[in-house]
Amino acid sequence: MAAEKAEIDALKKECDGLRTKIEAARKAVNDGSMSAAAGGVASVGRVQLKNRKTLKGHLAKIYSLHWAADSRQMVSASQDGKLLIWDCFTGNKLVAVPLKSAWVMSVAFAPSGNLVASGGLDNMCTVYNIKAASPKTLRELDAHTGYLSCCRFLSDSEILTASGDTTCCLWDLETGKQKTVFTNHIGDCMSLALSPDQNTFISGACDSLAKLWDLREGTCKQTFSGHTSDINAIAFFPNGHAIVTGSDDCSCKMYDLRSDQEVIGYQDSSLNAGVTSLALSNSGRLIFAGYDDFNCHIWDTLKGEKVGVLSGHDNRVSCTGVPEDGMGVCTGSWDSFLKLWN
Amino acid sequence: MTIRNTLRDHGQRYRPRMACLKKAEKVMLEMQDPKTGVKSQPQRLVITTIPHAITGEDIIAWLADRLQVDTQEARNFGSMLVALGYIYPLQDHKRLVIKPDASLYRFQTPYFWPTQQWPVEDTDYAIYLAKRNIRKKGILELHEQEQYNRLHKWMNHKWDFIVMQAKEQYRAAKERKKPDRVVFECQERAYWVVHRPPPGTVSAMDYGLDRRIDPNAEETKTPDFYERIMIFTQQSIMRPRVKSSVSIGAMVKYCATYSSHDPFLSKCLPSNPWLTDDVTYWTLNMPNVEIPTTMRVERWTFSFGELLSDPRGRNDFRLFLKKEFSGENLAFWESCEDLKWGTAATMSEKAEQIYKTFLARGAPRWINIDGKTMEITLKSLKHPHRYVLDAAQTHIYMLMKKDSYGRYMKSPVFKDTLKKAICPDEHKFSDAQLEQNAKNRRPSLSPIVLRQLELEQKAKMAANVDITQLCRFTTPVPHLAVYSGISDFPSANASPSLPFLAHTTACPSPISVALDSTSASERRAEANEGEAEGNPAARVPAGGNVSKSRMALSLRRLLKRGCTPSTMFASLSPKCHSAAGTSSRIQPIGPDQPSQAPPRRIANFFQIKVDIPPECRIYPIESEDEDEETRAASRGGVGAKEIICPWESLTPQNETG
Numbered sequence: 001m002a003a004e005k006a007e008i009d010a011l012k013k014e015c016d017g018l019r020t021k022i023e024a025a026r027k028a029v030n031d032g033s034m035s036a037a038a039g040g041v042a043s044v045g046r047v048q049l050k051n052r053k054t055l056k057g058h059l060a061k062i063y064s065l066h067w068a069a070d071s072r073q074m075v076s077a078s079q080d081g082k083l084l085i086w087d088c089f090t091g092n093k094l095v096a097v098p099l100k101s102a103w104v105m106s107v108a109f110a111p112s113g114n115l116v117a118s119g120g121l122d123n124m125c126t127v128y129n130i131k132a133a134s135p136k137t138l139r140e141l142d143a144h145t146g147y148l149s150c151c152r153f154l155s156d157s158e159i160l161t162a163s164g165d166t167t168c169c170l171w172d173l174e175t176g177k178q179k180t181v182f183t184n185h186i187g188d189c190m191s192l193a194l195s196p197d198q199n200t201f202i203s204g205a206c207d208s209l210a211k212l213w214d215l216r217e218g219t220c221k222q223t224f225s226g227h228t229s230d231i232n233a234i235a236f237f238p239n240g241h242a243i244v245t246g247s248d249d250c251s252c253k254m255y256d257l258r259s260d261q262e263v264i265g266y267q268d269s270s271l272n273a274g275v276t277s278l279a280l281s282n283s284g285r286l287i288f289a290g291y292d293d294f295n296c297h298i299w300d301t302l303k304g305e306k307v308g309v310l311s312g313h314d315n316r317v318s319c320t321g322v323p324e325d326g327m328g329v330c331t332g333s334w335d336s337f338l339k340l341w342n
Numbered sequence: 343m344t345i346r347n348t349l350r351d352h353g354q355r356y357r358p359r360m361a362c363l364k365k366a367e368k369v370m371l372e373m374q375d376p377k378t379g380v381k382s383q384p385q386r387l388v389i390t391t392i393p394h395a396i397t398g399e400d401i402i403a404w405l406a407d408r409l410q411v412d413t414q415e416a417r418n419f420g421s422m423l424v425a426l427g428y429i430y431p432l433q434d435h436k437r438l439v440i441k442p443d444a445s446l447y448r449f450q451t452p453y454f455w456p457t458q459q460w461p462v463e464d465t466d467y468a469i470y471l472a473k474r475n476i477r478k479k480g481i482l483e484l485h486e487q488e489q490y491n492r493l494h495k496w497m498n499h500k501w502d503f504i505v506m507q508a509k510e511q512y513r514a515a516k517e518r519k520k521p522d523r524v525v526f527e528c529q530e531r532a533y534w535v536v537h538r539p540p541p542g543t544v545s546a547m548d549y550g551l552d553r554r555i556d557p558n559a560e561e562t563k564t565p566d567f568y569e570r571i572m573i574f575t576q577q578s579i580m581r582p583r584v585k586s587s588v589s590i591g592a593m594v595k596y597c598a599t600y601s602s603h604d605p606f607l608s609k610c611l612p613s614n615p616w617l618t619d620d621v622t623y624w625t626l627n628m629p630n631v632e633i634p635t636t637m638r639v640e641r642w643t644f645s646f647g648e649l650l651s652d653p654r655g656r657n658d659f660r661l662f663l664k665k666e667f668s669g670e671n672l673a674f675w676e677s678c679e680d681l682k683w684g685t686a687a688t689m690s691e692k693a694e695q696i697y698k699t700f701l702a703r704g705a706p707r708w709i710n711i712d713g714k715t716m717e718i719t720l721k722s723l724k725h726p727h728r729y730v731l732d733a734a735q736t737h738i739y740m741l742m743k744k745d746s747y748g749r750y751m752k753s754p755v756f757k758d759t760l761k762k763a764i765c766p767d768e769h770k771f772s773d774a775q776l777e778q779n780a781k782n783r784r785p786s787l788s789p790i791v792l793r794q795l796e797l798e799q800k801a802k803m804a805a806n807v808d809i810t811q812l813c814r815f816t817t818p819v820p821h822l823a824v825y826s827g828i829s830d831f832p833s834a835n836a837s838p839s840l841p842f843l844a845h846t847t848a849c850p851s852p853i854s855v856a857l858d859s860t861s862a863s864e865r866r867a868e869a870n871e872g873e874a875e876g877n878p879a880a881r882v883p884a885g886g887n888v889s890k891s892r893m894a895l896s897l898r899r900l901l902k903r904g905c906t907p908s909t910m911f912a913s914l915s916p917k918c919h920s921a922a923g924t925s926s927r928i929q930p931i932g933p934d935q936p937s938q939a940p941p942r943r944i945a946n947f948f949q950i951k952v953d954i955p956p957e958c959r960i961y962p963i964e965s966e967d968e969d970e971e972t973r974a975a976s977r978g979g980v981g982a983k984e985i986i987c988p989w990e991s992l993t994p995q996n997e998t999g
Binding site: 007008011012014015018019021022025026028029030031032033034036037038041044047049052053061070071072073087089090092094103105112121146147154155156157164165166172174175186187188197206216220221222223228229230237238239241242247248249250256257258259260261263269270272273274281282283284285286292293294301302314315316318325326327328329334340342 | 410554576579593596614732785793
């Protein structure tokens, strides 16, 4: 018993030593701060966006939304057990997919526009073909032992899922089997995002860590710490070299992948609600973060200041999304409405 | 050791950490500080006085001062504190907001703070409701009555316990002094308003769904745990890092470059469809539009990735590469992408096609990658999978990026596109017109329809096979033409003297009998052969492509050398390997094939130099080809009969009898 304890203590000491080494390595490359680099950049001023459209149709809390690749259609999931596919421009509901399990937590649109995936407390990711006469279940991906918190398509044949069982998984849609399982988190994985070049992806979890994974190798490449609570939302900066995370500790942070450290934090003493979702504008200059205080706040990425707010929802903003062409931002809320702003 | 519950769990276990509670608690403690906190006053309530009541306006003022924010934000923060249950209103207790006037509030006792240590139990709520019922019958509100009835039904088995507890608490409360009793009743009432809100109100305690992993549990520190951390940290330390100033600088630059392309920061022309309900912007920016907008063309100049990811940009680039005779690079890149994202069923077939078209010795569109990459690729092609061509694709991508991209930017093709690009004027709609636009909104084209149009276009391109880019000795399969990057502009090179391209007549060639698709080039060769003794001059397209005529001439020369077409085709066509009934595994052309002599000659023409040392120039072939062409062209101008075969001048020693 004592020998074991001694061994563990020795290992702990070694670990701590390595930790200081990695901190030193990070510090060594930290020769410039964002405030210094962005000092000369002009401020964006006050960003005032108006609510252009309100999409009504859901009957319960909306948990997730995802824009289609054509920047006009969008799919949203609500706990009334329905997935609705909207043509946001006309406001029409195109397809209503009834779900077997009403406890849906995430939804995704395939880049081709043929498929839609959803998952939640049923621990499964169900993929639907929405181009058939009536939406048909294509596959039920069932191997997770925890709820499905997020899913994203790579193509019509592969999909990535993040689950409450602390793993992320890459599935082959044609066989319906898992191709790669990414294990390293020690808390529920809450969200994931694909890199623009689709070689890597990032995941945020309840252990307050964000991890970068290589899709081919199946290993965790980098880990970013700094948050003090669950990371609920994560996204890539458009150039693929930085990530932005949003957490229950009421702050967002940007981490740089190449220098392996936190670059800037977005917090405000008067903001005391967790971040539920976030999305970046096309140039990366604006971050739209949805909070528990019923608003979506807009941050200036480079300066770290709040530059605007989207108020109008009567309950928590649960999901935020900017389409590919960057023309607007859509927020979905527990008040069952989706609002488009620009 | 954490035991994972493998059963399907429709209600997971643990409440999410509400870190914002800790922040709120900190502020609360400061607020209650007797010296620097909010000023409190006693409240008169009929005969009793309740100490420590605070007014709404005082709270807001204190918060605004402490957090350095304006009154509206301070009010929001205050309302949040009330909603979470840290402060409760004395009047109008059901509305959990801060009113910026003299309405009174009190701090909630820490016993009733919304900590996460114990979840709010229905049992306690039942006890509370029962207690209130005992105190005064009929005092419960409608929703409370409904809850009471529901709990009574649900907890019938322990109802005796609940009633007993309620009576006990009621009796104990009566023994307290009046002010204490009143205070406690208020606190308890406020607690339950927060945790069991009346219908129609939003509860701040609503946190959604439980988490699966206990956030308070610590992972046991076994040696294995530490070893894992150490391995990861060591790998991490060894990874190269870029200086943060460089990386951040790149981010700042990115934002600046794209700022004018960000619809939130700059106006988009002609108008933002979400603002004016007019879809001109989207129509002008369709994926395969004929004339792009200036903004779009500008984006192509930002990076090579931007150019390739835009289908219209890629088309333009393809046209440029065609003029430079290096279209095979882009074609290879596109086919790699197709392999990566396509269905698994077609993968090995696609990999084989790619190998035969781009990588094999003697391949018609051989790409120039260094020896090592070629070796790795050929080896992994034995077991084809989705990412088998990654190394080669990256190499070609970098090649195009470092070399062709720069030249494309300076080329007449690009300049022409830039000149023709549209810059639409800004829309200026009147209110009436905006209303009209809103009425005329139409659904978009379905992505499926768009893809079908794309496929039709590709098929059309496949029909116009551009033989300057293809070897006539191999069989281009229909989808191959897609990879060969045939331009969608009606090719001026599609010579009228080669009409047989249009129809798909079966060839008598023994190869085509074995294969399911006939090759355009074989047909051409047959036709050539048929007319070989005829009019050689007719073979030369007027003002046309010198290399085409060279091909025709060289074939005739080969034929004259006594090879019969069938055996020659049999030996020259790479497809014959599969026709020979080999296994499904892709086999590189071995050295023991009988087709040694002719391929070598063709090798020179088709620029295959397998033994190039890796440090050789990037485009040795191109420049040589250009030299050949200029030389041939200069000589070709003399007369049809004097067209020179390329390898005649280049490698006299390769002539075989």
